[in-house]
Amino acid sequence: MSGPVMPRRGFLAGAAGLAAALTLAACGDGGGTAAPAASGSAGASAGAWSFTDDRGKKVERPEPPARIVAQVGSAAALWDFGVRPIAVFGPHKLADGSRDPQVGNVDITKVEGLGNVWDEFNVEKYISLQPDLLVSSMYEKGTLWYVPEKSKDTIEQVAPTAGVMLTGRSALDVIGTYERLARSLGAGMEGVPEAKARMEAATKELARFKDLRILMVSGGADAFWVVNPPEYPDIVHLVDAGLNVVEPDKVDEGGFFQTLSWENADAYDADVILYDTRTQALKPEEMMKKPTFAKLPAVEAGQLYPWSAEAPFSYHGYADFLENIVANLKKAEPLQ
Structure with missing residues (x-):
């Protein structure tokens, strides 16, 4: 049984990390x-x-x-x-x-x-x-x-x-x-032409990792979200470039993700897990405290890498985003 349903705006806006949000709120306009x-x-x-x-x-x-x-x-x-x-x-x-x-x-x-x-x-x-x-x-x-x-x-x-x-x-x-x-x-x-060339070069490299099964996720205190690739511009780009990104079998209302309990974090097999790095999401060390997550083959193999879920929609932003993904995927291999 999956965890409680979370409104898509809450997930997207980062309401999952309540403590982080309260800290940010205290920061205010400064x-x-x-x-x-x-x-x-x-x-x-x-x-x-x-x-x-x-x-x-x-x-x-x-x-x-x-x-x-x-x-x-x-x-x-x-x-x-x-x-x-x-x-x-x-x-x-x-x-x-x-x-x-x-x-x-x-x-x-x-x-x-x-x-x-x-x-x-x-x-x-x-x-x-x-x-x-x-x-x-x-x-x-x-x-x-x-x-x-x-x-x-x-x-x-x-x-x-x-x-x-x-x-x-x-x-x-x-x-x-x-x-x-x-x-x-x-x-x-x-600098736009140079950044565009970098983005295009990194995009071409992604196809070499087509044999890796990749799961893209975000962690909250009481829930584990598996994102649905067709709804996200960055993931659509990754899939179009040749990456094999897991699609959840059943998505929540709105279509952005599937909400799972941490007990069911092993619902999908993957060689690589890319995790949400936004402020409100759980850090890897926090997710590792969840036993089911810690035992995932990709986690045990050390093939857990960052996903900049809201990279700037510019050639500069995506050159950096894609180059980082390529660098990490070069370290990964399919798991038997």
Whole structure:
């Protein structure tokens, strides 16, 4: 019997790690640094600007937006293309004040923080920033990630919004959308060709590991989640490149994962296990305390490797992400 069902938003947002979330909440905005006057995306052409997002919504302004606010995943992607948001929301600061991996290369000392955990968004500060555009990803079409339902209407009245769909798409498609948006904003694209070449090279290498059966998971205090590949852009990319990623037999409502109890963590055979490295997920040493997990062949063989579940959707972000996976899979072998 599997463990209790967890809402997909809770899993995706990281509500599984309640203690970690409370720690992050205590961190709050941390006072913040005064936002710069503009996004820093130099080169935007003068004149009318428009962008059609993944909701099919055409966003229009008399000139390219300069003061951009973005959810951390969107901010990380745009930053790598050369766009400089003035503020972010979502997990961007750890309890010790350092940068959360989910915010990528964003310099958090140079952006305002509007919220650090799920359902936290400082609407008053957002209004005071006089933004030109808000950008966020979407797991459900029409629902901007980390924009609280309770203040959604107010937030959307302040400035136009753009949504980038993640679910059911390849990472290449998502990266392409962010690239298109960044170019429309006049981003400099510095280092992009080189990063794209690195991503393509690492992608080609993945096919050599087609004989490895790979399980991708996330651990919580009372539940073990086996992720469902078709719903995640990064895993779709891995599968398209030739990796054999296990699909759960039965997924929870919403389709993102199957929830298992730790007693049933051995439900699927695998040569390699890739584990969620986000702040809220259990660390390997914590999962190893679960007897069933510790006895898994992949774990006993030491073929347990990190999975950056929210790598930035940029060529830079995916070059790093894929190169790390390739380096780890080179150490693995099929288990009999």
